[in-house]
Amino acid sequence: MKKFYNRIAETALLPFLSVIMAFVISGLLIVFSDAAVLKVIGSPGKFIKVASSTFMNAYIALFQGAFFDPHLTQGHTLLQGFYPLSETIVTATPLILAGLSVSLAFQSGLFNIGAQGQFIFGAIGASYVGFHYTFSPVVHVTLALLAGIVLASLWGGFVGLLKARTGAHEVIVTIMMNYIAGFFILWILKTKSFLRPRRIDPLAPNIKPSAELPHLLGSTMRLHAGILIALLAAVFVWWLLNKTTIGFQFRAVGANASAAKTAGISVGVTTMLTMTIAGALAGLGGAVHVLGNQYALTSDIAGSFGFDAITVALLGRAKPRGTVMAALLFGALRTGGRTMEANTSTPLDIVLVIQALIVLFIASPALVRFIFRIKNLQSQGTLASKGWNG
């Protein structure tokens, strides 16, 4: 029993405490930036009352917006109350895929900041095949997904190639390539092939219905088959890393590239393969986002998915299961944040603060240990990138 408790403590305590601390700090921020609270800051009694209700209302709205909203069941089935949860999963789906991309690269010792750019290319590929060609439904979806995967894996693989051939650091290259991808999508949306007829704003035509990912719970819920693809991808990444020779090589190069090389593993090939697969995963995220949710390509299609993916991977400690959980959490924050903004006029952007704080605390177990005076708080291998010379 004690052993069981210890194991739970080891794996879950640090993330749990980090999340709690992040919520508390962000809550204080919400409270102390609220006009109503600031007005009564002079009288302690009123202050406590207003402050605590501001605090609670914000987080209650967040919860209702992310998981279950009883108001939505009125005149409908109970299921409709879970509409927010469906939204959460829809938001989390591309996050899972992009997060897996970053996680996989981490396992191989690469910090893939480029999920954003890869996501964009995945979306471009899927969108083009989706609106330009006509196929039967299943074939169309598959081809559109594949187009996204291929484009994005080339985009990601190029980083690996550059690193393998010239030693160019992937962090720098991917940061730069994100910008290039961002300008590229701005440009391509202005070209004749992508511009929607009779429109001048950067917006591609809608994909054909045959290329849409089917809804899972009927037309009232936006939950689509993308989540199944994302979960399959997570299983795939787990399998690849732990059960195959390729994954063995990824992990070996990630843990000690020099020793892997000495034992005959080609670091260059591994790096290229890692970045290609990472690109494919992020690109799949972009493709799924277009085919299941947005239907039309816009210049802002990637939103902040590519960057959120990094926080997702960091929170999930680059493990597939952790990544899925972290993506669901951040998906919930994003979705609930919209309701919070609408109902309590607390800006959605507080979610970014929560995200950053969670990851910051996760990354520094020494601090959490210090604050909570827990001596044997385990951090299971903190993630590390390599300095510029590494």
Place this chain on the structure above:
Amino acid sequence: MKKMSVARKRTLRFLIILGALNLLALAKFGFGNHSTLSTTYGLVLGHEWIILHSVVVKSSTGSTFFALLGLLGCGLGFLFFKLNKTSLAGISIASISILFSFICWAATGKFIPLTGLLQGGLMLAVPLIFGSMSGLLCERSGVINIAIEGQLLAGAFASAVVASVTHKTMLGLIIAPIAGAAVSVLLATFAIKFGVDQVILGFVLNVLVYGLTDFLYKRLLIPYQSTWNQAPSFSQISIPILGKIPIIGPIFFDQTIIVYLMYAIVAAISYGLFRTKWGLRTRSVGEHPEAADSVGIDVNKLRFRNVVIAGLVAGLGGAYFTIGSVGSFGKEMTAGSGFIALAALIFGKWTPKGAILAALLFGFADNLQGTLSIIGVSVPSEFMLMVPYIATIIAVSGLIGRVRAPAADGVFYSRGESH
């Protein structure tokens, strides 16, 4: 003869590519331009002593001239290459020539305000220079700084808010570095005290600052704009005499106080890093912290201090976005400048001079893009905007020689760890 090494092969290949591009420029922009029209280059902004006339050059002649100059640069590069010396000068001439050959062609029959172009380039380069100096201070002492973006943004936000609330630009100018330093304190504490991975940490701090400023912007700055976000801004001060020199004057000496502070900071860092006790120690903890420790230097204290100074510098640079120009704060208004500053630092091989030149180049490319689209040149502006990023990728790919970071950059130091 022995086979060539990888790096030399790469340099040679790059020279050949540049040569080919210059030839292409010669053919397309020079001889291929059959228009008899000319490009007019404006050289005046206003208050100079001598009002220079605009220079008018037939566009195809201009392009031909620069393409030939570029080829000369390639030849020079090749000569140095053969002599086993660095071909950097030749490569620079060849690259910049292509750009100018292109400008002459692109602006056929149009007016280009050359002085304005350069002045605008400097203005866009100012935050990049501040940012890259922040990166330089951190990384030369062994702490990777990806959080430049966050430092700039924090400085921009704080200066706008304080200047707005107090109606005093000076107070805004004072608070900006403090805000940048606050980000630095987080960076230093987590990196130096808790040993958190510095690349990850810098990334997260950027997210945090984005989140905080976005949140407060929507929460306070938009709804209560008149109180929180209507900051006054500094006006230009023309330096007597210097400000009136043709071309140079308006570009460099008719600026706001922030730009003059930048000159001072740049000079202080360039001098300090290589000529003073502080500089020697800073470089030593960035290269070999154990060695520095063994002669009694407190490695982590020095690193901490330098990271905080770096935050002061970048925070001040952030003020340039608000009270240094438009006054009020806009959401995520630094728009990735911190990352371009990082790119400039790396492109400039972690030297003050290199970083400044790279920042100026990036600022110029950015402004050129704007100018060209205003005068209606039919080149997609998106591709011009990609220039700094592509240039950085080329730089880190070793095409212009090996780029080497300080040896202990990003390496956590704790005494006795190695035993």
Place this chain on the structure above:
Amino acid sequence: MSLELRGVTKTFGSLVANDNINLKVDDGEIHAILGENGAGKSTLMNIVYGLVQPDSGEFLVDGNPVTIHQPADALAVGIGMVHQHFMLIPVFSVLENIILGHEQSTKIGSLESSAAREKILKLASEFGFHIDPDAIVENLSVGVQQRVEILKALMYDAKILILDEPTAVLTPQETDEFIEIMKKLRASGTAIIFISHKLREVKAVADKITVIRQGKVVAIADPKSTQEELASLMVGRPVNLTEKKTIHHDNAVVVKVSELNIADEVGRPLVSNINFEIHKGEILAIAGVQGNGQTELANAMVNLHKNVHGSILLDGQEIVGLSVNKSLHSGIAYVPESRELDGLIGKFSIAENLILDTHHEQPFAKGIFMSNKAVEEEAQKKVVEFDIRTQSIDAPVSSLSGGNKQKVVLARELSRPVRLVVACQPTRGLDVGAIEFVHKRILEEREAGRAVLLFSTELDEVMTLADRIAVMYKGEILSIVDASATREQIGLLMAGVKS
């Protein structure tokens, strides 16, 4: 000036590195601290120099208690140290390295170094060092770098000088010169703490010898004791210092290296014109001071180095230009110089480390699918065969001792069909028991008819094991001599003197 340590204890986790150590070093004395690798000598010295904090213990300088929390404190009381791994900044000049930490500034804040420059030149000429203060350290030879380190300590009037394994990087002749330097220093009144595990040197120079074993002072020995006596004190049991060699005669050539050249990435030559052959059942040792191209040559043997030109024939087949994997599988076992950096993946389990090279082959994998069962079986087998002391094959390899780590490397590398064994510094940092194991294993490979290419900077090891000895100097093999060559002959070659 005298230094006394009382009851110094330091533990790292469960390991007691120093256990209640008492030590007294008198004025103008060369006090040797003798102990095998891992005995706790370096930890003790790092404590004295303030780099490591002891759990308990006190220091007395000239009988007065002092506290030393950091190197600055040690420097302040007159303790200087020349570290085993030089504390020099490669991209700095000699002058910059020496003034670092003691800089003088002008009124406007710029560095003022003319006085320091003069003092360096004066000290250098006093001790007969030829040193250019403006030379960049990374361009200097190891021997000169060491002199820079000594100057660094002398510049600031160190009265007690700690020398941590100073001769490890020197040729025998340089070692002799170094001993003279130590004597000069003693004559000038400097007390010296001389850390070493080399008996001959300790006997040659020490006034007093403190022997440390497993973190404890086990004896204060007289320099007149015999080498055997000192060795058994150091190891704790009688040691047979020479190992039996049986003469082998077999003429079949296994490896033929001809006209091998290696360059660095900008094309400067690192190793040039290497020619040698190794026969079946023969050990060819490559001796030489560290940094003369041995690492590059070793890496080139399995194509770990780029920019290699020339030929390496293994049983008549060219291997230059193959991938590392193909080179290994053509019949080469490769024991790299650094176990931690190049030999093993610390985070991986013992089982995983044992199949780093063959993880993609039957029975460990079918296609891309790996079989955990086969991996485990292999590990169980090897742990027994190589006597790897561990609680579990799933333990991370970083939890093992140095000797057991090296056993994992050997177990892996010798599990393939092998024709040539390339072993680089195979006993560096190991204790005597592990050294014996490694030597025995290398000799067994020789018995079994394999060719062995042994890289070692330890002359004793070379002379014990080798059938022939090649000496490398500045990237070239100066000469290949018979095992009967004398230390002096080899020493001269190591210094670049070709007779």
